[in-house]
Amino acid sequence: MDTTDGSEEQPRKRMRLSSQDAPEGPLPRTRTSTAPMEEHTxxxxxxxxxxxxxxxxxxxxxxxxxxxxxxxxxxxxxxxxxxxxxxxxxxxxLPSGKVLHLDNTAVPPRKRAAEEALKTETPAAAPNKKPTKDDAQAQPPDAEINRHDVVAEEARLKEEARVEEDSTETQPKRLVEMKAGEDQSKSEEAGRNEARTADVSPADRSLLQSLFGEKVAQSVIALHTKILARPGKKARDFNTITSAVIPDKDQRTSAHVAVRRMFSSRIDTVTADDGAIRISAAQPQNSWNNRDRTQAPSRNNSVPRAKGKAGWNELGGEYLHFTLYKENKDTMEVVYFIASQLKLAIKHFQFAGTKDRRAVTAQRVSAYRVHADTLAGINKRLRGAKVGGYEYRPTGLELGDLSGxxxxxxxxxxxxxxxxxxxxxxxxxxxxxxxxxxxxxxxRIGFLNYYGLQRFGSFANGTDTVGMKMLKGDLEGAINDILFFSPEVLAAAQDPDSKSIISADDKARAEALHVWKTTGKSAPALDKMPRKFQAETAIIRHLGWTNRKTGETRPHDWQGALGMIQRNLRLMYVHAYQSLVWNVVVGKRWELYGDRVVGGDLVIVGEHKDKESGSTHARLGEELDDQGELIVRPALEDSAATSEDPYARARALSKEEAESGQYNIYDIVLPLPGYDVKYPRNAIGDEYKTFMASERGGGLNPMDMRRKWKDVSLSGGYRKILARPGKDVSxxxxxxxxxxxxxxxxxxxxxxxxxxxxxxxxxxxxxxxxxxxxxxxxxxxxxxxxxxxxxxxxxxxxxxxxxxxxxxxxxxxxxxxxxxxxxxxxxxxxxxxxxxxxxxTRIPTSTSVLESAVIQAPLSAVWHLIKLQDFSKWWSKLDKSEHVKNTSEETDVVKWVFTDGTVLEVKQEEHSTLNHYITYSIITSNPALSYTSVVSTIRCFEVTSGSSEGHTFITWSGNFSSDADAGVIEDAKFKRREALADLAKAATKK
Structure with a gap:
């Protein structure tokens, strides 16, 4: 679905082309049709x-x-x-497989996730963070502390944390006494600090010396003593210690972890450019200088805001992930409102995909450097939406960051x-x-993985048509299509008494475009244009621009105008053309081969390693480095990447592989046209050329998809032919x-x-x-x-x-x-x-019929009668049914002689005893038919529950050629209905 984010789209996450398991039981050999069932009522x-x-x-x-x-x-x-x-x-x-729900809107307590910061090369300061079990367990393998030392150290740190907490509660009182000149409190505090300094264990001293050397280790311990003795001083009042250069990254990481654990995050460590470590006092937790001035303080002012990347890392990361729940609203509508309330640019927000408007939806959104309590305050101003489920993370969301x-x-x-x-x-x-x-x-079977109508827009000129013209280089034509409006809509907008049921936004759009096309003035047109029409607004603003100093204009800068459209929206046009080609070709493929895997079909490289023999990487063209490691290429930033994986590679199956039975229809992919894809090496590959070369396809060549303009230079992608839902369908x-x-x-x-x-x-x-x-x-x-x-x-x-x-x-x-x-x-x-x-106002006739019935007889009793040569045994309108003379029974051609004298020869096209269906067509008729052809199918199903359990549900369909009139269709319905009644009588006879 489309996104209208104001920021440039990030490189898309690799799409999961997960291999679907083979269906439970054989896949039915289905005949394809473009004319399914009749209207039911x-x-x-x-x-x-x-x-x-x-x-x-x-x-x-x-x-x-x-x-x-x-x-x-x-x-x-x-x-x-x-x-x-x-x-x-x-x-x-979510990628974890969990279904997302809005389960709370409460703000979680702000936790100082120092363990996340410690994973980085340059750990951030975490002022006065209390030691945790994870801190003790974070020792490097070569640390000179055994398991018993760690356990003892944990106990000591917990007790120290308790003492520290007790002292913190009484700190204001002590400060008042000190200010009054009572030196006894000060000396007692210093004595406690000296005792605390002496608590640095021999194991810790030994570890510090092994990491920094004896001199630096003593300086660090002395710095810690000063910090404890002068708790009210700022970090800049203490000296900075610089270690010798430590070239080994693992050793530097061990040093960061050790200092943080030993001194309860009162000492900060930062890696210098040359590999040395600078050691200094951390900012006191109660320092107002540590407050992020861009954020309001919490109500009780007891917890400071994060400042800088280090502070955000303490929270868990610079991105606040939250659940956005909305009702009957567009994703962008709600996100824009939240951004406006927080006075942030829309680019601060990211999400994995937009959701339907007329729906109730829940999705994850990420916001850059926004606090949870600040965002939670928006809830009282939101209408038809709620936010909750807050979590700080190091990275934001990208398009495709979801499983489904x-x-x-x-x-x-x-x-x-x-x-x-x-x-x-x-x-x-x-x-x-x-x-x-x-x-x-x-x-069991699934559905053709078509791109839905949402992909192609809602106006007369579809987004695929705009994309086709962009690929052809007809940029003026593409802009004209985007700026097209219906004269009927304009007439309704200009007639105050009009009773046409057209939205106010569409009327305003038509008026704005009319002003632009008739006057060429952008200002009055933009005044009338609703904000939601971003593409039209961007084009008019660009083409109508005038340099006030020089008088320069750019009324024909078509590429520049298209380039002003937000990138996601701009790429939507060319992606829509790719989607059209894919939809057309997948239909042709299903009509030609159905669910069969044939030579030349494409599968994703590396997805079927268990089915491939030999040197997979070498044979499939993947690149290895000189140590045999697989090379992963960087993002192709110069391509208009589709939501499908631009890095996925496909290969064609040989005839032997296709016939081996190791691959099924769920393994097969078709490409979206582009310069970096393979096309099927069978008749389907030619379908791409045929369709794209046609007038509807724009006269394009699938083998020539590179363009000078990067945004329309399509690399292509792959998409599975057949999709199936998850197992939880009810x-x-x-x-x-x-x-x-x-x-x-x-x-x-x-x-x-x-x-x-x-x-x-x-x-x-x-x-x-x-x-x-x-x-x-x-x-x-x-x-x-x-x-x-x-x-x-x-x-x-x-x-x-x-x-x-x-x-x-x-x-x-x-x-x-x-x-x-x-x-x-x-x-x-x-x-x-x-x-x-x-x-x-002619009522259009359907070209198909479907009659059904529940027969109160077991499936076996009904299916036993469904043989073309035996229809006369139960169908009262048939006088005789027999195999055509001079042909064997294997030819499956049967003559039906009706009681009114009509003679038909019908041919069995498909038959499945396992799935209980038969398909037949009429090959001759006397008298002649008034239409070209008809193909019929009878299907039987066992009813497995309810009051009809154990009985048989049967359908009898017929797909007629388009020249069949309403009389033919109605007659077919009536005859099938009568025949099913006759079949029910025969099947229930005892």
Whole structure:
């Protein structure tokens, strides 16, 4: 997803192309199709406006190259997505595998993590840090202190810490007495300090002498004595000791650790440029000079703020990591607000990826040099968001610093094939069967790893088109596409009485661009432009600039204007073009080869070492140094790196490897076009050339992706063909009445319950589903799944539901619009055909049918009857079914003679006894068909739970050519419905 961070993007973290395990059981040999299931409800056929919107969505998917399903004949269902923003919960999965939740908003006590600082070459001072067990254990292996000495030393340090704490509590009183001239207290304090000095153990003295020499060791002990005797003095009042040069880094580290442990961090050590160690007094903890003046003091002023890198290291690092929880807001919207409240530039904040707006999400964010208590104070000013889970760390977050996301999705108003006329209980039972089977296939097989529609923008000219023009060198054309606006939107903006449901921001954008294009004046255009349109703002500001002294202008500096767009956003355009090419090619690959691994397919180098023999590094082209170590190359800063790993290397499989059975479809990757990738050495490699050379592909050459402008010089990357969710996929079928009924609990609700506070009003629904009298219960499906960081939930739902997802988008008058992620026609509409359809409001017909039934008989009894030559034994409309004469049974061509005289010859295309499905096509017909072709599939599933347990769920689908009219489709539905009733009678006969 896009980021609009104000800082330049850091080199991206290596993407995990984790090897998926082979599926549990054989992967079904699925036939591919661009036309899956029919619309499930008869209601759709009476809503032409809704159907037009659905077809518009299909057109969007087709333009993005999203055309194929992995299991097109499997049953699906329809549902409404994101009717409430609490219907879509997203929680990041951390690199450790833990699912992130907002579990607290409290500020942790500020800890002095000195052990973190000690890991560095130049340890920082930690004033008055009390010794810990880890300090004692941090001794180097060659230290002259044995285990018993360490234990004894720990006991001594603990007692010293207790004495020190007691003395600290009485210190103010002593200072008053000293100021009054009572020298007795001073002498007693000095006596205690002298005794404390004498406590430096013989083992410690010996260690100091071995590290620094006898003279320096004595000076260090003397310095410690002075510090104890004069606790109120500043560090600069004491002398500095410089050791001899210590060339060995390990020895220097041992010295830092030893001094810190022995003297309870009252003495600071710093490595000089020549390798010597400078030893000096550390700043007293209660010194106001040690306070970071850029940060406000804590309420009781008892704990000083960190100052400089050393102070931040004491906290744990310069970056505060925290959990950002938000509801119905953009990631950048909330981060910008937090930055403005803290008076910081947006570049101080980093995150692993943006999250959906219409959702409830939890993600990690890092902030540079921000204190937890300062950030926590923002909570009372945040609306629709909370921060918590604070932790200081040495480094910030980068894009891709997560394992994935966990989704908890509620789909409302769900409908299922064959539900018409059923009672609510029957619908629920059918829902459990359909969803259970869909989830089972989804878990076992997965989905094509398409880039989702979010990647391609929401305006008429997609981001991929802009990226294509940038790659072609048509920078003026790219800018014109970015600055394009619809005349209809402008007309609505200029008409105060317009009732068009267009957002105010879109209207303001159109007005601003109109002013720019008609006047060429940037100031009035920028005044009208909403802040959220960053690309348009950057371009207009650059092209409209005038040097007041010289009068110089730059109205045609196209590259300069594009270069002013924030880098992440600028790269989004060319990445979108790469995504389009990948989507198109992966669909072609699945149509050609399905789940087969073939020679020339690509796998990631080093990911399958157990399957490779011989000298892997040498054979795969990896570079070794003269000692045999693998060379890791630095970041390619001159490339427009994609979110996929720019360092990943791929190789082509030989025919023998492909046929060995060692590799499966989950191992195969396809490249995003670039100058540093390999292309498949089979027919798929040619698909890249064919598509990119076409008009739609921009007439580009996949072998020529270097450009003079670095930001459009694409190195490429690799992406797995097939994706599968994590193993924790679950679902629940629920009934409800009220649309505002809350189905799941959010992190904030759990936190509020835990603390005893009332749940936020925005979350409240009728938990009991109470509704007005006469309201009918509806069905909802709650899905829980985990996806990788580069996988799209919308594409997973598309495969799971077979295109039945309808995204709820409230307009500005409260009337919902529905956009369907539904099936595609075999021949997508052209712009003209779609416009003609819209003008005539013709209801578009589906090119597929799907009928289903639950047969009260065991799977074996039903499957026994599913043989093409035996259909006449149970189908009342068939008079005869037999193998065609003069052909063997192996040819699988069967003649069907219907009772009305129609004769068909059907050919079995696929058959699986293991997965219980059969696919057939019509090869001849008398009388002739009125359409070109149809391919049908019958699938049988065993019902494993519920009241129908032990029975059989069966689907019968048909995918027709695009010239089949509505009459053909309706006739096919009716005949299949009758045939399934006949099959049920035959299977249940005793």
């Amino acid at each position: 008869s209601q759709d056929s009476t809503q032409p406006a809704e159907d037009i919107l659905r077809r518009a969505q299909l057109e969007k998917e087709a333009k993005a190259g999203i055309t194929v399903f992995v299991t097109p004949d499997a049953p699906g269902f329809s549902g409404l997505l994101k009717q409430r923003y609490t219907d879509f919960l997203v929680n990041e999965i 996301n966990e989704f908890l999705i509620t789909l409302r108003e769900c409908h299922f094939p064959g539900e018409n006329g059923s009672s609510l209980e029957q619908k629920v039972e059918l829902a459990k069967i359909v969803v259970g089977r869909a989830v089972g296939d989804f878990k 679902y629940e079928v629920r009934t409800y009445m009220r649309d505002d009924e809350q189905m799941v609990e959010t992190d904030l609700e759990r936190l509020q319950k835990k603390s005893g506070h009332a749940v936020s009003g925005d979350h409240k629904g009728d938990a009991n589903g109470a509704a007005d009298d006469g309201a009918e219960k509806k069905i909802a499906v709650v899905l829980k799944l985990q996806l990788g960081s580069s996988q799209y939930a919308t594409m997973a739902l598309r495969e799971l539901m077979k295109g039945g997802t309808m995204s709820f988008k409230p307009d500005f008058h409260g009337v919902p619009e529905f956009f369907a992620h539904c099936h595609l026609r075999a021949t997508p509409f052209t712009d003209n055909s779609f416009n003609n359809m819209a003008e005539s």
